[in-house]
Amino acid sequence: MTDTAATDQVFRPRLSRERIVHEALRVVDDEGLQALSMRRLGSLLGVEAMSLYRYVDGREDLLEAMVEHLTDGLRLAPHTPVGTEDGWQAYLQWLAHEVRRVAHAHPQVFPLIATRHPAAPWLRPPLRSLDVVEDFLSVLTRQGFGDEAAAAAYRAFSSFLIGHLLLEASQLGGSVVPDEALDEGDPNAPSSALELADYPTIRRLEPELSQDRSGEEFESALEELLDRIARTRRS
Amino acid sequence: MTDTAATDQVFRPRLSRERIVHEALRVVDDEGLQALSMRRLGSLLGVEAMSLYRYVDGREDLLEAMVEHLTDGLRLAPHTPVGTEDGWQAYLQWLAHEVRRVAHAHPQVFPLIATRHPAAPWLRPPLRSLDVVEDFLSVLTRQGFGDEAAAAAYRAFSSFLIGHLLLEASQLGGSVVPDEALDEGDPNAPSSALELADYPTIRRLEPELSQDRSGEEFESALEELLDRIARTRRS
DNA sequence: ACCTGAACACCGTTCAAGT
DNA sequence: ACCTGAACACCGTTCAAGT
Numbered sequence: 001m002t003d004t005a006a007t008d009q010v011f012r013p014r015l016s017r018e019r020i021v022h023e024a025l026r027v028v029d030d031e032g033l034q035a036l037s038m039r040r041l042g043s044l045l046g047v048e049a050m051s052l053y054r055y056v057d058g059r060e061d062l063l064e065a066m067v068e069h070l071t072d073g074l075r076l077a078p079h080t081p082v083g084t085e086d087g088w089q090a091y092l093q094w095l096a097h098e099v100r101r102v103a104h105a106h107p108q109v110f111p112l113i114a115t116r117h118p119a120a121p122w123l124r125p126p127l128r129s130l131d132v133v134e135d136f137l138s139v140l141t142r143q144g145f146g147d148e149a150a151a152a153a154y155r156a157f158s159s160f161l162i163g164h165l166l167l168e169a170s171q172l173g174g175s176v177v178p179d180e181a182l183d184e185g186d187p188n189a190p191s192s193a194l195e196l197a198d199y200p201t202i203r204r205l206e207p208e209l210s211q212d213r214s215g216e217e218f219e220s221a222l223e224e225l226l227d228r229i230a231r232t233r234r235s
Numbered sequence: 236m237t238d239t240a241a242t243d244q245v246f247r248p249r250l251s252r253e254r255i256v257h258e259a260l261r262v263v264d265d266e267g268l269q270a271l272s273m274r275r276l277g278s279l280l281g282v283e284a285m286s287l288y289r290y291v292d293g294r295e296d297l298l299e300a301m302v303e304h305l306t307d308g309l310r311l312a313p314h315t316p317v318g319t320e321d322g323w324q325a326y327l328q329w330l331a332h333e334v335r336r337v338a339h340a341h342p343q344v345f346p347l348i349a350t351r352h353p354a355a356p357w358l359r360p361p362l363r364s365l366d367v368v369e370d371f372l373s374v375l376t377r378q379g380f381g382d383e384a385a386a387a388a389y390r391a392f393s394s395f396l397i398g399h400l401l402l403e404a405s406q407l408g409g410s411v412v413p414d415e416a417l418d419e420g421d422p423n424a425p426s427s428a429l430e431l432a433d434y435p436t437i438r439r440l441e442p443e444l445s446q447d448r449s450g451e452e453f454e455s456a457l458e459e460l461l462d463r464i465a466r467t468r469r470s
Numbered sequence: 471a472c473c474t475g476a477a478c479a480c481c482g483t484t485c486a487a488g489t
Numbered sequence: 490a491c492c493t494g495a496a497c498a499c500c501g502t503t504c505a506a507g508t
Binding site for chain 1: 359
């Protein structure tokens with residue numbers, strides 16, 4: 001046996017909150033939320049589970065930190081010149097696609113982003129970072145939105161993102177089931193082994209239902225939402 | 236001590252899948268998802284946890300059964316005369332409000348409805364019962380929608396419901412935290428103890444953000460969605 | 471200062487055994 | 490047929506103890 005095999009402690013740079021959160025995200029991305037336990041996370045970091053409690057205030061705090069790490073990343077790419085008349089539209093387009101990118105990059109974490117309670121009741125997932133919300137509201141109000149219209153736009157925008165992205169993420173993150181029960185595949189059966197005999201319309205529309213139009217539908221629904229928001233602006 | 240106190244077995248009608256699901260819903264409604272364990276559920280039903288496995292194929296199957304119990308309830312109140320020209324609009328209005336009623340009645344279960352993987356990849360929460368989807372698609376196609384338009388309407392409608400109701404439910408179900416840390420309330424501090432010094436726009440808009448407009452916003456966004464869907468119909 | 475060992479109070483689940 | 494006891498392999502978390 002070699003040295004590294006004997007010690008099995010490949011040299012870990014030293015624990016830190018950042019390293020813990022990063023490793024936790026890796027676990028959930030690769031194996032799903034139920035694979036994340038304090039004990040397993042500890043052992044992956046070459047440490048006993050109890051050591052994590054120096055940096056993280058329990059499992060709930062860890063989940064919170066993971067969500068914050070992803071939602072704080074939505075800040076300030078030097079996004080768009082807010083000077084122009086329609087700068088807010090470019091900003092919201094950019095922000096929507098940023099959130100979508102996060103949802104696609106971490107489909108197993110997005111349900112957490114969508115369902116955990118933010119720090120204040122008026123914060124709404126997935127735009128639950130104060131920095132991001134400040135950006136959002138200040139861009140809109142500086143471009144002629146009234147206070148009430150800006151707040152309403154924030155609520156509508158959040159709902160839009162959750163509605164479209166949670167389902168997309170759910171479909172992306174779904175097939176991480178450990179490949180059991182894929183054994184005896186009925187050589188017929190249209191994609192799923194569901195019995196559709198009593199559901200004629202579903203059976204007829206199954207091809208249309210199975211089509212993935214999420215990209216186009218996201219874009220067109222987003223444009224419609226921006227139009228709708230534009231109408232509420234009092235300039 | 237009396238007889239009932241001595242036995243503590245108040246007479247339980249006998250176990251059944253239905254009774255288990257019903258009690259599980261009661262637990263989650265009252266105390267939240269994390270309060271639901273097989274062992275505790277068993278003891279609430281006057282039985283050892285292992286007995287539950289006769290009726291339920293493990294915890295995951297139980298959660299699934301809870302979701303199905305609620306989403307199958309969306310079926311066929313003798314809803315609306317589908318004969319008329321705009322019958323589909325009345326049907327979708329009815330269906331949207333039914334789902335909203337479920338979300339309000341079980342805010343702690345709704346995240347489960349929204350995030351669990353349905354039986355087929357083309358099924359989307361919260362309309363994940365085959366009966367309901369068959370209703371949905373057959374009503375629309377019988378009223379002049381093309382197959383593709385009906386499928387697109389199903390997807391848009393599902394996204395709308397998730398986006399609006401998950402946030403509403405989250406706010407309703409949130410305050411079930413066991414009333415700790417409510418102790419030393421800063422007599423000032425506007426509703427939340429968040430530090431908003433560096434967020435001038437948020438601070439200025441906090442009253443508008445804190446307003447609960449979910450009712451009105453649900454209604455007006457729903458009407459807008461129905462208008463949008465109407466435009467996709469090829470009659 | 472940072473990590474660990476041992477312990478506590480829980481979990482979900484299986485399976486042979488009871489009635 | 491229906492329920493249980495005992496056991497297994499896990500959890501999260503605390504706390505005194507080690508270095």
